[in-house]
Amino acid sequence: xxxxxALMLRDMRLAVRVGGGALMGALFxxxxxxxxxxxxxxxxxxxxxxxxxxLWLGALLASLLALDRLFATDYEDGSLDxxxxxxxxxxxxxxxxxVAHWLTTCLPLVIITPLLGLMLNVEMNATGALMLTLLAGTxxxxxxxxxxxxxxxTLRRGGLLLAVLVLPLTVPVxxxxxxxxNAAITGAAPFGPPFTILCALSLMSLVLGPIAAxxxxxxxxx
Amino acid sequence: MxxxxxxxxxxxxxxxxxxxxxxxxxxxxxxxxxxRNGAGKSSLLRLIAGLVHKSAGRLALEGGEAEAPIAEQxxxxxxxxxxxxxLSVAENLQxxxxxxGADDAEIGPALEAVDLVPxxxxxxxxxxxxxxxxxxxxxxxxxxxxxxxxxxxxxxxxAASQTRLAKLMRQxxxxxxxxxxxxxxxxxxxxxxxxxxxxx
Numbered sequence: 001x002x003x004x005x006a007l008m009l010r011d012m013r014l015a016v017r018v019g020g021g022a023l024m025g026a027l028f029x030x031x032x033x034x035x036x037x038x039x040x041x042x043x044x045x046x047x048x049x050x051x052x053x054x055l056w057l058g059a060l061l062a063s064l065l066a067l068d069r070l071f072a073t074d075y076e077d078g079s080l081d082x083x084x085x086x087x088x089x090x091x092x093x094x095x096x097x098x099v100a101h102w103l104t105t106c107l108p109l110v111i112i113t114p115l116l117g118l119m120l121n122v123e124m125n126a127t128g129a130l131m132l133t134l135l136a137g138t139x140x141x142x143x144x145x146x147x148x149x150x151x152x153x154t155l156r157r158g159g160l161l162l163a164v165l166v167l168p169l170t171v172p173v174x175x176x177x178x179x180x181x182n183a184a185i186t187g188a189a190p191f192g193p194p195f196t197i198l199c200a201l202s203l204m205s206l207v208l209g210p211i212a213a214x215x216x217x218x219x220x221x222x
Numbered sequence: 223m224x225x226x227x228x229x230x231x232x233x234x235x236x237x238x239x240x241x242x243x244x245x246x247x248x249x250x251x252x253x254x255x256x257x258r259n260g261a262g263k264s265s266l267l268r269l270i271a272g273l274v275h276k277s278a279g280r281l282a283l284e285g286g287e288a289e290a291p292i293a294e295q296x297x298x299x300x301x302x303x304x305x306x307x308x309l310s311v312a313e314n315l316q317x318x319x320x321x322x323g324a325d326d327a328e329i330g331p332a333l334e335a336v337d338l339v340p341x342x343x344x345x346x347x348x349x350x351x352x353x354x355x356x357x358x359x360x361x362x363x364x365x366x367x368x369x370x371x372x373x374x375x376x377x378x379x380x381a382a383s384q385t386r387l388a389k390l391m392r393q394x395x396x397x398x399x400x401x402x403x404x405x406x407x408x409x410x411x412x413x414x415x416x417x418x419x420x421x422x
Contacts, residue, residue, distance in 0.1 A: 002320070003320060003321045003322075003323060005320075006316075006317050006320030006321050007317075007321055009317075010306070010309070010313075010317045013308075013309065013313070014306055014308055014309065017308040017309075018308055073306075076302070077302050077303065077304055077305065077306070078300050078301070078302030078303060078304040079304040079306075081268075081271070081273050081298060081300060081304070082298065082304050082318070082321075082322075083321070084272070084273065084293070085271060085272065085273070085293045085294065085296065085298060086294070086321055086322060086323075087290065087294045087322075087323060088321070221273060
């Protein structure tokens with residue numbers, strides 16, 4: 001088996017087994033979105049208006065939830081040393097871990113979005129577009145978060161630092177994600193421009209994230 | 223094949239761990255690194271493994287794969303096992319064999335060499351410290367690499383396992399491999415040279 005496939009499969013297996021974080025993100029997302037109508041009250045118009053923003057915020061926080069363990073567990077049990085000694089470039093290994101993380105924590109979020117859209121009174125025909133924005137935007141969240149996870153790897157309470165480091169960097173993703181989703185729902189503005197920028201942000205972080213994370217890991221392990 | 227270290231200096235956290243360290247190791251030879259706690263034994267192994275930068279000096283491997291750095295031709299057996307508690311013994315070993323680019327067919331014989339075949343399907347979290355150590359030793363057998371860097375390899379191992387490890391190490395040496403082991407006691411290699419680190 002190819003080294004990168006093996007690494008991805010291992011991480012996905014770990015995520016769905018006992019103590020893994022695969023469903024935690026989706027459950028957090030679910031709870032958070034379900035709580036919102038209780039806090040806001042039964043104003044359907046208002047709910048529909050803020051629906052995309054709530055869904056995007058939920059996805060953002062949920063995707064950060066398990067991210068701090070991405071390298072920390074490998075660091076603690078010595079796996080990270082061996083990953084660095086492999087003949088696979090660290091950048092690719094790190095990217096493979098991020099892909100596994102996205103598949104196990106972010107993809108479930110995208111899949112349960114229609115159900116949650118229903119609770120926030122998002123129109124059925126706009127749900128598809130909303131899912132599409134999350135599908136295109138969440139890779140950016142994972143790969144930007146990757147840098148934070150690599151920087152915080154040696155810290156015992158890295159989770160909080162990770163959030164502080166990563167959240168400001170995700171602001172553009174949030175802005176264009178919500179803009180694209182709102183455009184799809186209200187039809188007041190064209191869907192294309194914000195969505196293409198969202199895709200561009202994802203592609204950019206797909207390239208920059210692993211390089212920066214690998215550099216941070218190399219530096220941090222001194 | 224020859225591993226040459228010339229005037230190696232290692233600085234970690236602003237403190238000079240060791241300096242001016244030189245040794246020469248040919249294929250089939252073993253080097254026992256001894257010295258008091260904190261003398262830099264583990265740092266030396268991590269430096270050879272490429273996990274710590276050398277501050278000065280030269281470290282070279284002649285006769286190996288010229289393109290690959292030393293780290294990719296060495297196995298590092300550190301204090302932690304690099305095994306996941308949620309994966310079974312066989313799954314753990316299979317991952318490392320695949321990641322290190324070795325053949326899956328090696329997994330069976332490697333587990334046999336460390337006597338872990340009956341536990342192959344058990345999650346690694348249920349293993350004792352000695353069994354976990356044996357599982358990480360299996361990794362060295364499954365994915366052949368010429369240099370073994372062993373940090374206290376006999377810790378947590380019982381007498382029978384220590385004998386088995388000594389046999390595996392002798393096999394590795396007779397196949398032209400090299401061993402650098404940091405240790406406080408004898409590990410069953412009579413032919414090994416000794417490198418004492420730190421002030422006497």
